[in-house]
Amino acid sequence: MSEDEAWLLISVSTAGAAATLRVQVWRKLRSLGALYLQQSVCVLPARDKVVREVRRLADRVRHQGGQARVLRIAFTDPAERAQIVAEMNAARDDEYGEVLERLPAFRQELETERARGRASYAEVEESEADLDRFRTWLGKIATRDYFDAEGGAAARQAVAEAAAELETFEAEAMSIEAPAEPGPARPARRLRAVDEQ
Known part of the structure; x- marks a missing residue:
């Protein structure tokens, strides 16, 4: 049985x-992207x-007094498999949708600070932390x-x-807080008199 079929x-x-x-199990299975078919049963x-993580989880459940059963299966009906995949994709799309819903607030915050004339290192640092959270969140969704x-x-x-917009904001903050130093002074050019030839 190939990996795509199992x-x-x-x-x-x-x-x-x-x-x-119970909370640990629920969180772990959700983090893996499990699709619940009914209460306490998922695929x-x-x-x-995923196999390694589920085995570890099942061992933990058994060691702590619970029951866990993990069966390797294959769908015999292609339509049933397609339905399961569609439901899993819909769940991921909902998660990606949450990222898309929250990003405008991040971008609006940059615009608000820019409008207030508060493009500063502190704002850049705070916004970088927010952007890192978005990247981490996106990475977790992509994993499942x-x-x-x-x-x-x-x-x-x-x-x-959003990252490109933050780069622009950072450049603005830098130009305000650390303006470019003037280059070395150039010696004045001596103008030759017309008659000096």
Whole structure:
């Protein structure tokens, strides 16, 4: 069975285990991009990294008093597989959409600071931290975007445009806070008198 055909069917029960285990399981499976078919049962593509992470999670669940079952499966109906992929892509597109919804506020903040004449190193530093959060968020979504959801390209482009806008803002801040030093003074040219030839 090829990597594109193999899937993991994951069933987890944390009944009888510490309450925190349920949250850990939910967070881990969500971070991997699991698609829930029903409560406590989800699927993920059987990519190498995913298989390792799910095995570790299942071991942790068992060691902490829960139950976990991980089965390698293949869809026999291509339409069913296509539906699962479409649902996973829709979930990623929703996440990419959140990035796109929040980026205008980042760009507006730059414009507001520019309009106030507050292009400064402190503002650049704060905005860089915000942009790093967007990049990290985008990277996490991309990690679980197994089937190249359509929204990914638009989100990556929007983050790149925000980065370019921040570069421009930084250049403005630098020109205000550290204006270019004048070059060395040039010696005055002596003008020759017309009759000196």
